[in-house]
Amino acid sequence: xxxxxxxxxxxxxxxxxxxxLAVALAAVSSAALATRSAGAGEQVRLAGxxxxxxxxxxxxxxxYVTGSTGAHDPSVVRAPGGTYxxxxxGDDIPIKTSTDRTAWRNAGVAFPGGAPWTSAYTNGxxxxxxPDISYHNGQFYLYYSASTFGSQHSAxxxxxxxxxxxxxxxxxxxxxxxxxxxxxxxxxPNLVVDxxxxxxxxxxxxxxxxKMIRLDAGSGLRSSSDRSVRSIASRGGGPIEAxxxxxxxxxxxxFVSFDYCCRGAASTYRVMVGRSASVTGPYVDRNGVPMNSxxxxxxxxxxxxxxxxxxxxxxxxVDGDVLFYHYYADSGAxxxxxxxxxxxxxxxxxxY
Numbered sequence: 001x002x003x004x005x006x007x008x009x010x011x012x013x014x015x016x017x018x019x020x021l022a023v024a025l026a027a028v029s030s031a032a033l034a035t036r037s038a039g040a041g042e043q044v045r046l047a048g049x050x051x052x053x054x055x056x057x058x059x060x061x062x063x064y065v066t067g068s069t070g071a072h073d074p075s076v077v078r079a080p081g082g083t084y085x086x087x088x089x090g091d092d093i094p095i096k097t098s099t100d101r102t103a104w105r106n107a108g109v110a111f112p113g114g115a116p117w118t119s120a121y122t123n124g125x126x127x128x129x130x131p132d133i134s135y136h137n138g139q140f141y142l143y144y145s146a147s148t149f150g151s152q153h154s155a156x157x158x159x160x161x162x163x164x165x166x167x168x169x170x171x172x173x174x175x176x177x178x179x180x181x182x183x184x185x186x187x188x189p190n191l192v193v194d195x196x197x198x199x200x201x202x203x204x205x206x207x208x209x210x211k212m213i214r215l216d217a218g219s220g221l222r223s224s225s226d227r228s229v230r231s232i233a234s235r236g237g238g239p240i241e242a243x244x245x246x247x248x249x250x251x252x253x254x255f256v257s258f259d260y261c262c263r264g265a266a267s268t269y270r271v272m273v274g275r276s277a278s279v280t281g282p283y284v285d286r287n288g289v290p291m292n293s294x295x296x297x298x299x300x301x302x303x304x305x306x307x308x309x310x311x312x313x314x315x316x317x318v319d320g321d322v323l324f325y326h327y328y329a330d331s332g333a334x335x336x337x338x339x340x341x342x343x344x345x346x347x348x349x350x351x352y
Contacts, residue, residue, distance in 0.1 A: 059303045060352055062327060062337035067104040068096050071336040073130040073188075073242070073311040076324045077140065077164070085140075085164045086324070086336065087131040093144060095166055101322070101338065108166030110142060110159065117171055118146035121155045130188045130242065130311065133164070140164040141220055143175065143201065145187035154178050154186045156203060158220050175201060175222050176213060183208040184229065188311075191215070192245040192252070194279040202232065202254075205241035209234030209292070210256060212280060232281045233274070233291035246314040248321070249347055251275040254283045257310035258296060264332030267308025271325065272296030273349060286348055299323075300339075300351050305330050309337055323351055 073089040085107075086096040092109035114126055122128070131144040140161045147154035155177035159169040178186035189203045199215035201222075210233035214223040233240060233256055242257040253275045259268040274283035274291040282290055289295030300309050300323070309327040316322075321341040326334050339351040 059300055059306075060339055061304070061306060062309075062335070063102075063339055065102055065104060065336055065338060067098075068106045069104055069336045070333065071096070072326050072334045074324050074326055074336055075130075075132045075313045076315050077133045077135050078315060078317060079135065079140075079164060085133060087133045087142065087144075088326075089127070089129045089131070091126040091128075093128050093131050093142070095164075096336075101317070104336065110161075110166065110169045112167050115146075115157075115171070117174075118155070118157060121146040121148060121153060121177070123148045132190045132313075134191050135164075136193065138162075141191060142169060143189035143191055145189060145203075147185075147187055152178055152180050152182075152185050152207070156186050156189045156201070160220070172219070173221055175215070175220075176203070182229075184211050188242045190244045190313075191220075192247070192279060193217075194252070195247065198279075200245075200279055202243040202245055204233075204243060206239060207237060209240055210243045210254070230280055231292055232283055233296075235294045238294075242311040244313050245279065246316075246321075247279075248343065248349075251277060251347065252279045252283075253314075253349065254281075254291060255299070255312050255314065256291075256296065257312065259308075261308055261310055261326075263308070263328075265307045265328050265330050267310075267328050268302065269308035269310030270301035271299040271310055271312045271323075273299050275348075286346070297348065299349055300325070302327075306337075314341060321349075 071088045074086050076086045078084055084098040084101050088094050092111040094109055095107040096104045097107045098104045129145045134141050142159045145156050156175045158172040158175055160172055161168040176186050184207050185205045187205050189201055192200050199217045200212055201215050202212045204210040212230040212232050214226040216223050239259050240256055244255045246253045253273055255273050257269050258272050261267050261269040274285045276283045284290050285295040285297040302308055307328040309325050312325040323339050323341045325337045327337045328334050342350050342352050
């Protein structure tokens with residue numbers, strides 16, 4: 001089918017420019033704070049003021065983080081040695097690391113020499129989008145997407161690394177691509193391994209919504225025996241993207257982002273969730289509305305000086321479950337947001 005133009009009005013052609021500007025503003029902000037004699041005190045004062053606004057909205061502010069905190073579309077893994085690794089959208093896939101989940105440092109990029117195998121989809125550009133990092137079988141897996149402005153000609157690729165460090169990533173191949181001949185967009189990947197050890201990849205942005213395909217656990221690439229593209233969430237062509245599936249208790253929870261990112265402080269992204277007893281669905285929200293029919297229970301939305309929180313990832317850590325995401329400050333810069341994730345008496349998630 002012919003791809004609708006509205007979806008890419010949000011991500012194309014402004015997405016890369018908006019992300020680059022937001023991250024640059026965040027870097028300037030971080031540098032300014034670092035050079036101010038009263039930097040820590042000022043951060044505390046501003047955090048206190050913003051906390052009052054957040055309290056009134058019913059959502060907490062992001063937890064305190066320092067260092068290199070400019071980020072867009074973050075994904076996180078905790079390495080076997082305890083180091084946290086975050087990857088984000090950007091040229092050659094930027095990497096950040098932390099030993100305590102609070103102080104973050106730049107750690108280079110996944111592909112210092114570029115990723116020429118993506119050129120057919122990026123038109124030679126180096127910006128790669130929405131990476132998803134995880135650790136399985138003694139190595140790190142990195143799924144990421146490539147596309148060109150205003151185009152549904154998109155693809156998701158896989159790389160692996162023994163350490164997760166810059167320059168150690170090996171290209172393993174393309175997982176899936178899309179074009180105007182299909183009703184989905186192959187960006188925003190997320191790997192989930194179900195209770196039986198089967199690997200699945202969720203992905204999608206606008207068009208007909210969030211999709212899922214089966215992977216081969218040995219290669220990490222698309223299954224050769226099951227080529228089905230399953231639909232697990234949709235808003236009828238409306239703004240939904242950034243799927244992330246997290247298993248908790250007897251359910252799989254599908255987190256997605258509704259509405260619009262990449263508009264700086266005017267962004268309206270918000271984190272939504274549904275759940276299912278089966279990894280392939282059907283997913284429903286707290287009110288029983290199917291996510292394939294536009295359902296979703298809000299977990300986090302903009303409040304006070306926190307704008308457009310979204311493109312979320314969940315990490316099961318030693319102190320509980322943790323929600324990672326990006327948000328925009330009043331300046332339009334995008335930053336890394338981190339909050340603890342709790343579960344109420346009905347086993348629905350909330351941030352605190």
